[in-house]
Amino acid sequence: MDLQINSYQFGERPAVTKPDPEFYKQLGEEGIRKMVSRHYDLLRVSPIKHLFSNDDAEFEQSKQNSADFMIQICGGPDYFNQHKGKPMLVDRHAQFRIKPEGRIVWLNCYKQALLELDIPENLVLSFWNYINVFSAWMVNTPSTSFDVNTKL
Numbered sequence: 001m002d003l004q005i006n007s008y009q010f011g012e013r014p015a016v017t018k019p020d021p022e023f024y025k026q027l028g029e030e031g032i033r034k035m036v037s038r039h040y041d042l043l044r045v046s047p048i049k050h051l052f053s054n055d056d057a058e059f060e061q062s063k064q065n066s067a068d069f070m071i072q073i074c075g076g077p078d079y080f081n082q083h084k085g086k087p088m089l090v091d092r093h094a095q096f097r098i099k100p101e102g103r104i105v106w107l108n109c110y111k112q113a114l115l116e117l118d119i120p121e122n123l124v125l126s127f128w129n130y131i132n133v134f135s136a137w138m139v140n141t142p143s144t145s146f147d148v149n150t151k152l
């Protein structure tokens with residue numbers, strides 16, 4: 001399956017399409033919680049692990065909050081709104097330094113978790129397209145890497 005990462009200009013906020021509701025119907029609440037848990041376990045050993053809590057209880061809470069959101073955006077119950085209020089995810093991510101490279105790591109961890117799912121390819125692609133686009137919104141820190149050809 002060809003899960004490509006789109007590139008965006010820093011600060012761009014491309015239009016987002018929610019995942020196909022069939023994705024939630026196929027995976028169910030438990031399937032989405034498992035997928036998010038897997039994603040977080042991969043993040044915890046990734047080059048952006050410093051962004052996430054070392055404390056096991058806090059880490060479990062993060063998994064729960066993220067799964068609550070994903071269940072909600074995929075068409076399930078609005079657990080995130082019930083527990084945490086309006087998502088306003090750009091604001092919630094503002095306290096973390098998220099660079100374009102961080103987005104790529106975050107998406108690659110999701111790619112691995114998604115490729116382990118046993119559901120039709122078009123549904124995986126529909127969720128991938130959603131996170132691929134929306135993740136660009138969370139990038140709030142420019143990349144620091146440049147070489148001799150970079151125009152400053």
Ligand code: HEM
Nearest residue numbers: 051052062065066069092096098102103106131134135138
């Ligand atoms: C661009 C790559 C991203 C990075 C590096 C990133 C990183 C983080 C970090 C460090 C946190 C705080 C710790 C935690 O509670 O897990 C967080 C929270 C969260 N992220 Fe992301 N994130 C990214 C993209 C996204 C996207 C695209 C979504 C939604 C589709 C999302 C949804 C959430 C949610 C729902 C929370 C919990 C917020 C809360 O509990 O208040 N993130 N993220």
